Amino acid sequence: AQSVTQPDIHITVSEGASLELRCNYSYGATPYLFWYVQSPGQGLQLLLKYFSGDTLVQGIKGFEAEFKRSQSSFNLRKPSVHWSDAAEYFCAVAAHQGGKLIFGQGTELSVKP
């Protein structure tokens, strides 16, 4: 069965510092991988996705993620965090059929001035 683990429940970084949010998945085949962001009181917004090809994918708002098959990881990164990045971030894996997404627990990001 598919599963996603986000080991960090809450992370605090200073504005301007770099960010890495961890995501590990379990899936038998090549996964479809996603990162979503949820701002307070809002729904989920897709940041980026990986299906195949280049293992480093670029997303919106300056985010990127790297797929590492050997580590079963898909960590999200940003070189310089802005205060507006404070939100909850979800990693997700999809089965190949339809849009059935399996989400991780989420990582809450706080940004210090």
Added chain:
Amino acid sequence: DAGVIQSPRHEVTEMGQEVTLRCKPISGHNSLFWYRQTMMRGLELLIYFNNNVPIDDSGMPEDRFSAKMPNASFSTLKIQPSEPRDSAVYFCASSLTGTGPEKLFFGSGTQLSVL
């Protein structure tokens, strides 16, 4: 397009009461999903429909939960009777089958509090 519309945005009820959450998917989308988000369990898929037919309801926690999709533009998630542990944010999402999961659009969620 107005996006996926959920109502109400907030619901506060007492234990034992019936709760009905509503969702209007994006026009033209034929897949609809209900998710529940809690601190303990994160975001869980409860049920999803394709062309108004429930395809996978294995995530529905128990018989107190039921979901319907009477037509392509409306779905409900009902909890009867509600319990405090049902307190969570419930998200509805829709997509066009065949476009892939990246084309999943989420509503803003319903914050449910059961006292």
